[in-house]
Amino acid sequence: MHGASREALAAARERLDALTDTPSVDAARLAEQLAAVTAFLDREVALRRVLTDPVQPGEARAELAGRLLAGQVDGPAVDLIRGMVRSRWSRSRDLVDAVEELAAVADLTAAEQTGALDGVEDELFRFGRIVQSSAGLRAALTDRAASVDAKSELLHRLLGGRAHPVTERLVVRLVARPRGRSLEGGLEAMSRLAAALRGRAVAVVTSAVPLTDGQKQRLGAALAKLYGRQMHMNLDVDPAVLGGISVRVGDEVIDGTIAERLAETSRRSVG
Known part of the structure; x- marks a missing residue:
């Protein structure tokens, strides 16, 4: 997402965090209801365009969303969606993507709470x-x-x-x-x-054999220092790498495997 949609999603995440911090709100139930709203808006293309139409006042869009969802989902979900449609979105599809993301975050929050x-x-x-x-x-x-x-x-x-x-x-x-x-x-x-x-990033670590606890701790510390934040390491074993490790963080790959070194040597020889 870009521009207005990114700002709208950030504001919606803050409201979701406030809701899920409230003891009376069931995060898993909220997730289920937001997922249902996602499916509804995904089907109703014309409706979501109306709900994100910048020509219409934000409060009018919020009232429409409230009328549509009243009795279908609980108050917290209605309030969250009303707040979202008051915001400005770069594309109507971004609203659906955002509701879907909030549904996932609510479910993950339910897991975190336990x-x-x-x-x-x-x-x-x-x-x-x-x-x-x-x-x-x-x-x-x-x-x-x-x-x-x-x-x-x-x-x-x-x-x-x-x-x-x-x-x-x-x-x-x-x-x-x-x-x-x-x-x-x-x-x-x-x-x-x-x-x-x-507050962590994900590092996908591939090695030829399982890493020892000591190796995992040292690698985690090195990655945290390199990226300036804690890392959650997803560990994968692939004998094809022969030796060494490959680390992928987002689109960035740090490849220190023997297979990659051999491939690089071969490329240089051909060159």
Whole structure:
């Protein structure tokens, strides 16, 4: 998001944080209701254009949203959406993206409140790796001809009782409503949101063999010093790297693997 939409999302995040800090607000229920609003606005293209029309006064847009959602979702969700449509958005689609992000943050906050956020982060990463390594599973979860119910049932069989309920809910939403994203991309976005809740960034670390506890501690300290913030490290083992490690933080890759050194030597020889 850019410009007005980015500012509107930042303001909405502040309001969401205030809501989820209130003991009377159930963060998981709020997440479920915001996800329902996301699906509604995603379908109703004309409506979301009206709700983000800069020609209309912000309060008029908020009143319309309130009338539409009254009785459909609880007061906290209504108040949050009313505040969002009062803001200015660069594109109507940005409003839907923002509501979807807030739904994910609310669910992750529910996990944080019970001390389960680290486990959810790890589960999201591991499931992403499982999807990457299984062409059959990926095909089943992204098949446009398959019904949402069939995909949800498959995920329930895979994750039910094995993963945290927040992990399962987030994955089901990504599969049910991909909204133009790849499943892997959506899972990575969820991991970044989870890390950001604790002021951390995500580093994907790939090594030929599992790192020892000492190696993980030293690497975590080095990355925190390099990037100026704490890191949540998602650890992956890939024998193809031969030795050394590869670290990816966002779009930046620090590749110190033997495989990459051999490839670089080969490129130089050809050159």
